[in-house]
Amino acid sequence: MLIYKSRVFDLYCMDMSSRHTPFEYVGHHGSCxxxxxxxxxxxxxVGLLAHHRPAIGRTLFELPARTLVPxxxxxxxxxxxxxxxxGLPIVARQLSKLTALYTSPGYSSELLTIxxxxxxxxxxxxxxxxxxxxLPELNRLILNQEIIDLKTVAAITAYQAVLWKGEGDEVL
Incomplete structure (x- = not known):
């Protein structure tokens, strides 16, 4: 059942007869x-943007990202x-899918495609x-908790896994 609808996400409540409390989750259109x-x-x-994030009161270096539009x-x-x-005009052949993952599957349906x-x-x-x-700088910043945005850490990790596997430019 829909409880709340916003511009970015919807909040649902699902009756789970085997639980003592209903299950609430965030329905999300996905992101990239x-x-x-x-x-x-x-x-x-790797090029990162500086974004101020009011929810945590900090400016973070992170990947360019956007919520999907149905x-x-x-x-x-x-x-x-x-x-x-x-300001960069990107042509289709410059985009290749690196990975896709759920951001917080315990309470959200958001699928992030990187x-x-x-x-x-x-x-x-x-x-x-x-x-x-x-890449060595990014690893140091991640380990020092200076890059703390999950999508950015996941993307850097996935890209390094591709390099380690020896696939070079070939991704998923």
Missing amino acids: AALVLDKSDENNE GRAIEDVMRNELYENT FLVQLTRQQRQAADALRWFS
């Missing part, structure tokens, strides 16, 4: 994010997000909104 990669040198640098193709939503936040976006040298030079980090 992009691991923006510059492979023009051998550093495999009826719009996920790739179009991702390209639009990248253009709005970085794309890999490989920039050209010219795009990298024009991407003023992004701050660039090497």
Whole structure:
């Protein structure tokens, strides 16, 4: 049963006869994010945005991301997000799916799809909104709890797993 409807999510209550209390969960349209990669040198640098997050009162370095819009193709939503936040016009062939995961399956149906976006040298030079980090830097920042956004940590981990497996540019 729908309890509350918002612009981003809906709150549902489900009667679970085997439980003492009803089960509440967040219904979500899903989201997408992009691991923006510059492979023009051998550093495999990743571009992150600085976003102020009022819920925790901090500014975080994280992937560009957007909640999905029902009826719009996920790739179009991702390209639009990248253009709005970085000014980068991304063509379809630059997007490849890296992974998809549920953000908090204990209480939410949100499925986050993470794309890999490989920039050209010219795009990298024009991407003023992004701050660039090497993979070793990102690992250090994650371990020091300076990068604490879950989607960003998951994307970096997934990308490094692809590199470790030796698939190079091939992703899911």
